[in-house]
Amino acid sequence: MRALLSENPEGKRGERAAAAALFSHSRPDPLLFLLLLSCALFIAYPLLLIFWRALYLEGRPGLSALPALFLREKSSLFHSFYTASLSALFSTALGFFLSLRISSSGRRGRSILLLLLMMSLVSPPFLSSLSYIQLYGRRGLITWHLFRISYDPYNKWGIIAMQTLHFSSLNALFLLDYLESLDGKWMDAARDLGAGSMAVLGTLLLPLLSPALLASFGLSFLRSLSDFGTPAVIGGRYDTLASDIYLQIIGYGKMEKAAAMNLFLMLPAFLAFLLYRRAVREGERRNGNGRGRERFTMQRLSLPALFLSFLSILSLLYFTVLSLQYLCIFLLGFLKAERGVYHFTSEYLSRLFRYDLSSLLLSLRLSLAAALFGALFGLLLSYYMERRLRFGKNALDFLISLPYLLPGTCFGLAYIMAFHREPLKLTGTSLILVLNLIFRQLPVVIRMGSTALLEISRELENAARDLGASKRRLLFEIILPQLSRPFRSAFLYLFTSSMCSAGAVIFLIDAGHKIAVYTLFDLINSGEYGTASLLSALMILSTVLLSALLSALFRCFCERKGKGRRGNEGSDRESSRTVHAL
Template identity: 30%
Template structure:
């Protein structure tokens, strides 16, 4: 009799049911309906009738066709080059005996804590009309860095750290005994590399390429800063949306970008499902013997040093320029840029911090609650909850921001211009990382621990807060750090949603770049980087006090 009662209690747990329905309602409102709105609008003409006219006109418009070609060409090129560079760095980190490997991780974190257009800004400062290299050192009267070349340069150096982090994880888990067996059978280093290492890491290489490709396709910060007339789909959607172009054609173009990113994402997931390429145990049996032959280590060290120096120069340019009176004209030192930046961006910094501080715990708690409900409280809605929760990982920020404007710009859902819509946008975009991490962690924990708490009379909320959350604290706090950093540097979705009442630092920086005021823009960027880095250090220290290892926290 008791057993039946307990089973009945679990089946109709009101707390789990209430939280599940509330989360699903929120996901439908902020993740599903905006995309449905874009889809419906793309088939609705000015008279309110349904047709494919928007898609036909989107293809007929030459600038849109050019943007599609530009997006594919630049994204494939940047992803291929970034993956190759990332693989070289990862191979050196895992296989080659060399110094300063820890610097690779510094390189990897720089794009994360910087504004999304930092690399483009530095390239302009180095190679633009008043660039340090082109104008000051080479004496060139003018140099057009804007276009395909500048965009390719910017995207490669923005996203190759992502490829490095992914491939570093792949190569580090290959069992060294497999390669040593090939060597023992007489294979050379090169043959072992080509016949063993590359095939074992190939799914990881393909996945790295596809994920970088997605980032390049969805990239907004670099194209709008340095692409010039070389429009991509992300910037073309923005220009048509803010320029008051025909709504149906604009939404049709947005759907094309959305479909492109979804197809690439699904391909990457298919590749991930084949990740049986590593080892039998999933962990290297023993430590790998590092390669020490000079004819291998010297060229690879030189290659890594060259790219590391380029990255260092790119990112050091921003704080350097922030202290220069007038870049390209007057190189005297000054603090005027910081004074001007503080006057312009004081409110933007406060609003950005406020947004990050509110968004971070909300997103973290929702992600862990969803993971708990999906893994431990399975029901017919679990699959839908998981799929709709992952929307932010697939949808370009440009599309999400535009979709929010379309849906929340009229009653009864009028949220445009409010702070709530900014919070909702960031929660939607950065929820997937914490959710995915929480699901993975929970699937590795024996459910009998939580069942014991339930048997002792704890309800679902008590089990979650007292048992589950402490067990997955690394995933929870890792999601918090990730959300905070990403919210502080977010731009692509928020540029559609910002209003005169609220200002954000990344958008204020972009405004200064557009005006050619590189000194104040660099000062604001430096302020943002310092604030984010300081916040990360403080968070790491606090997490260390409660027993969370910072190595368990991933920022990508």
């Protein structure tokens, strides 16, 4: 600000500031034009193209072929709805009970439980399916070697169980953050009026949590619809529409048919997304800005011992299964069973090095690039949407949300169709992978930026503008330095999600650009479970270690710039912002 004061000339300062304020929004902004052009080129154009190509199912435009295709695929569509509904229901209920138990835990127990939940956010896809086969398969470590039960794991219940296990972690984190954002005074008032703890839980807490529960259900339903990896690995003969779309693209190369099949998933996905967004907005309306509130924890309710025991047993079972999953991944890469006896082996490790580790290094490079450019792009766009864009904000927000609400197979196929020929030929390059990773996760970064901008007073911008600051200086010297914490959150989120992403980018790789997720999927399909376990462990360790290193570097940078004085309060606010954006 002092630099702006010294730079501003004497005399007629108020007149110039008034003129700048009057015409600041009318002048064309090249940066805003570039941001909007990018959204049009890499979101709107591919999605419009896939809609258009879906109409050419039999080589001519029209909708006449869609009813016949619907009748052929109605079984897979029903399977998708069935598994998505049950997985969303079970994972939401389990996430709710887990959030209650974590909220009522002590500080040390809470930290351990949260660490296990966060592990699922940095775990590669297909991890649950891989551990499920090794632990509960026909020759699984638990089913066969421990209980001598030959259980067939390849069915719909395996899909539902693994999706429930995987989705529950994010649901529990989301519900826990929402639960502790409630005003504890409401619960205290209800107890003072004579209500018991279970009555408060059923008549006050559950209605207050209903938006978060609906949002968790909608998000889990969306994730299940777009999940093709779990049905492809452990579904057996139980096909879902997402796995059939993958087969049509990879196995038969029928792009038009795959595009038309994606249309059947778009309507339920869109409805689930509307449910999710409406629930989130209702929750924000009820919570307001959170000022003057007392932090709520379940310890204030003093739950009955019987109900608390139920929560403890359920949480113990869940975290035991989760711990076994990671223990299986980290140990079975060095163990081999011969005649029912496990012994140490380095065979899988040598196979992994012979197979190719360059895919892991490529994934790290692409994820870092997507995190850096995606975080900067998303924060810039969120600033323009919140502070500069006078009209069309809702339409732009809907456009940006489309890649997130549509199945990953749809967005990946759209990029294949849009960028496989000149003058926009990007297939076969690393750039198409980075762009897909950025724009797929862009809505989350926009939410992070928008939430952070609410904490920055507009009066600061008005003061800088009155002092003669240009729009460029206002953005790069005043606004962006105050978004360092959201930038760190967005960067780390994009990095971890890019390392674990499979739904869209798996269709965009070629022989020269194999990423670690594709290598893992190939190993599982080839039956090389030991090598796949080692690769999964390497992906988890590299993601966690690099994320921790980057977080430490960001923290040191913020402290050197004088932005680390808020301490734990800033970290808690940042974590809350990240979970809300997720």
